[in-house]
Amino acid sequence: MPLAKTIIVDKNTKVLVWEITETQQELETIFLSNNSTTRLSNMRSETHKKGFISVRHLLKELKYSDADLYYDSKGKPHLKDGKNISISHSFQYATIIISDKVIGIDIEKNRDKIKRISHKFIDKENQFLQKNNLIEQLTVLWAAKESLYKIYPNGGLLFIKHLPIEPFSLKDKETKGWIKKGPWNEPYRIIFEFIDDFSLVYAVPLH
Secondary structure: OOEEEEEEEEOOEEEEEEEOOOOHHHHOOOOOOHHHHHHHHOOOOHHHHHHHHHHHHHHHHOOOOHHHEEEOOOOOEEEOOOOEEEEEEEOOEEEEEEEOOOOEEEEEEOOOOHHHHHHHOOOHHHHHOOOOOHHHHHHHHHHHHHHHHHHOOOOOOOHHHHOOEOOOOHHHOEEEEEEEEOOEEEEEEEEEEEEOOEEEEEEEEOO
């Protein structure tokens, strides 16, 4: 399937979602740089390969080519025109967010195993979690913290300590998150929605 969803966050910020229904061969009709071809050949998982290529199709939707995308020494993606980009893919979905602001995005499948690892990434957030739809709440929390983690440039963040998320309910579709480490004490809008059994979450600056 081609582009599944476009979200206009503001005049300079856009989210695109691709539902991956194609075979790898069908996806590989798009141009890939030599570097991307090498990276693709080193991937073992077909699901990961298809997610990787689908991101390039999303770039094409916004008039970018694979050659416009590059990664720094820490693995963070950038666009050559100076726009900010964040990337995520999970199973049959791939997504990107592009903005003139610093942003982060994550898409995650809502799975029961999130409950078993929740002690590793939530702290005070336990106080507002509800028994109903617990998997979805935990997945939003994880994806929100992952989105914030992608924003912070210096590494070394602990999900449980440095990335608190303010109370929310699933019907809110928005909350606030923070990056709190060293001199950083920055709030961000956390916006979320559900696509099938996936949580799509992205973080954008409040200002």
